[in-house]
Structure formats: structure tokens, C-alpha cells
Amino acid sequence: MLSLTQLAAYVAIIETGTFQKAAERLGVSQPTVSQSLRNLESYLGVALVLRNRIRCEATPAGAKLLRHARTLTRLAADAEMALLQERVAIGASGNIGTYLLPPFVKRFVDTGIDQESIGVTVASNPEVATALDSGEVDVGIMEWWDDRPGFTAMPWRKEEMVVITPPTHRWASRSHVSRDELLETPLIGGEPGTGTARLLRTLFGTAEGDLRVSYAMGSTEGVKSAVKAGLGVSLVLAASVQDELAAGTLHAARIAELPISKELQIGHCCKVSDEAAFCLIQRPYISKTLLTRRISPRGSP
Template identity: 50%
Template sequence: MFLPYAERMLKLNDSALSMFRDKPVTIGASSNIGIYLLSPYVKAYLDASNGKRQLDVQIYQNPTVADKLAAGDVDVAAMEWWDGRPGYVARLWKHEELVVIVPPTHPWATLSSLPRDMLKGVPLLGGEPGSGTGRILASYFGVDAPELKAGMQLGSTDAVKRWVKAGLGISLVLAGSVIEEIQAGMLVSIPLEDGGPKKSLYIIWRDSLAEDHPAHRFGSWLASRADEAGARQSTI
């Protein structure tokens, strides 16, 4: 009497588990991370899984990533800051240096490092809003922070790079966001002389996820690659 019912329940359970396994893990990445830093790690993870894992990457501004994580629209977040709200696991992924970028024709282009005082009063082109860079610079410059001058707010790192290349200003950006331009000789990056400010990048997921949940597995894997120069393949 109960056997057909039990068999149907087992089939439903198998179907649910199959959907759970087959559903891609959705990663919400801030623009700078998603565009400039994340792709080699995603490639390494997918290659190492031999087609057994699926990932979907969605790129937004940092505040939007946080909102989508809270709403359950993304499973794992890669962000340039985290506010410590309860209910989540936040793991440090990278410390990314902020460097000054100038065009090759700029008077500073031959400097091996830049004293921080030289930035006082110089308009700095602004990129993506909500990235946390302003707070980092305020902390780094301390009492001298009011002497920093904000230039045009261009909305993205890509726009900032284009305007700097055109000779329309200078800026501070993540070192990893200008690698191609530096190699091509289109921009010059200059570290600040005392090592400069560094931005902490985080990988975040909900703390309610079981350890064998695909999102937990990917988040833990990615966070374990903290501060590596590049992704390497690993058994998943």
C-alpha cells in the first residue's frame, strides 16, 4: 500500500538533489574584482572540476552585490569591503595595493615611488562609487586627508584609465586593474613611497550553508587562494 508512495517520494528526492547539484553557483562580484581579478580563479575552478561544477558570475557595484547577497539573488559575494553584518561568513581573499596612475608623458612618470605629500591638492579622478576607496584614503592620510582634492567622478575604473591616458588627470586604482595598460606602455603606475594603502577584498556567503553546499565549497576554495599571485588548479 505504501510502496508506490515511498517510491514517488524517493523519485522526488532524487529530482530535488539533481536540481541542487545542477544549479550553478551564482557569484556576485564588484566591478573591479569581476572585471580585473576574478576570471583566472573561475577558470581554474571550472577546469579542476572536469565539468562537474557550474558557475554564474554577475557584476555590480559593491552596495548592489551586498543587497543581492542579502536577498538571496547571489550565493557568493566578492567585494571590496564588508560591514560585518551577522548571518554571513566573510573571508579575506586578497590585499590589493592602491597605486597612482599617470600617463607616460606626466612629470611623475619617471618616479620609482611617490611621496604622499605630492598628492595634496592634486585633483584625483574618481571611479566606481561605493567601492570603499575614499574611506581607505581617509584612514591612510589621517589628519592630511582634508588636503586631498576630489576631481571628476567618472563612475568606473575603465573610465578613469581612459581619462588618465588622455592626459585629463591622475588617480589611485587597484594595482591589478592596470596590468595590461602598464605592460603596453599606455599608463605608468607609481607606488606610494611607504608601501601605500592596501584594500582588503572579501569572499562572503551565508553562514547557514552546509559545508557540502556548492556555494560553500566554492567560497571556501576561493578564499583559500588568498593573496596568491594567480589561481592554480586544485582537487575540488
């Protein structure tokens, strides 16, 4: 059977780059780390680490193991923390966790709740859904919901989406652009799995397939940088560009025929009530009491 101690040593070696730094992170001796790795490689029958003069790196087999090793060691740490203190884990998709959630976390802190009582994981929408399914997070705040069995979701808030351009773009003096203009203009794509494509299907119908994507940046921050550089235009949450609009480094316009918005969702296990899930995010003065009782784990009465 895989040993969590051995997996933790392996993860530390790869993440720190050396056996010595891994030992310092784990609070053990370097020979102990080396022995843990040898035992793990012996058990699996493969080499996991490539040693060179600069840093240790994962072998191809080690790279396959690494993601699972991180998940297992993180779950073990979460389980230990759950026994030591009351803690609620919140998962948020990238845009929500970056641009919308921080003020709500601050409200928690302002109520006097220990900051360590709240764990926030920011990941892609599919990753948050997976974490919710595995029990790694208690509540997931997401840009779309897939109606997975055993879970439920409720609307949290609506967020407007806008077309962003650089200040030198021909649309920079306009408050609206048309549907047809968007179809004729290459768009810069952002983080996959955010549900924006679903919205575009609503807006454009069958013509959605005619949309052209010139670059796929992988994140909203990457999208904003590309738009600022003059590589094209994009469609993003208005909340994600407030600073740039105030500074004049980006311009935002609405879609003339059908202004669109995303209805963000709070997903949670059916054992957690909608009221409790909503309180966790929206009403910290109520959540302070709720946190002391802890959210009921799945399967518990």
C-alpha cells in the same frame, strides 16, 4: 498579484524595443505579449510603455517598475535552474569581477565542471552585498565588508594600490610619490562604493577631506581612459592596469610614506563554512566535489 509572465513580457518589450522581438525572445506570439502587457497595465492602473516609431520605451511609472521586474524575473529563472541542475552563484564587485576573477572561473572550467554550474554576477560592491543579502548569490567577493548580521566574511587576498599617470606626466619617471604631493594634485574618481575612500582616510587621516576630485568617472575603465587623456591622476588596484603598464600607455607609482593595499573579502551566509566559500574561489579541484553537494541554502540544516 503580479504575474511573472506579465513582468517577463514587460521586461522583454523594454529590453528588445519591440513587441515582435519580445515575442521572439520569449518564444510566444506577439498577441500574447500584447495581452500580457495590457493585463499588467490594467492591474497596476498605469501605462508602462511609450510606443514610438523607433522603439518602445518605459514611461516614468514603467521605469520605476523595471528594476523590480528584472529582479523578480531573474530570481524566478534562478529558482527554476536550481531545481534543474546544481549551480553556485558568485557575486563580484566591479574591479574584482573584471580584473581578478576570470582566471579562477577558468580553473573551474578546466576541472571539467559544466560552465553553466557557475553563475557570476559583476556589480558594484553595494549591489553585491544586496544580492548576497537577498540570496541571489551564494558567495560575494568584495572590496570591503560591512559586517551585516547573518553573514560572515574572510580575507581572500591583498591587492596593492598604485597611483597612475599618463606617460607624459611629471611623475612618469618616478617610482614613488609623496603623501603631500597627492594632497596637492586633483584625483580622478572611479566606481563609487569600492572602499577606496576608507583607505585614503587611513593614509591621510584628517587631511583626507583636503583631497580634490576633479572628475568622477564611475568605473576603473573610465578612470584609465581619463588618465590616458591627460585629465589627471588616480589611485587604482595594480591588477587593473597590468596591460596598460606593459604597453606603456600608463605609468604606476607607489605612495612613498605608506604603500597601501586592499584586503579583498569573501562574504557568505553563516550557514556556509569559510572553508567551503574559500574553496569555491581558490581551490577548484576541491570545489568540484563541493559543487556536486551544493552549498546549503540559508536556514537549512
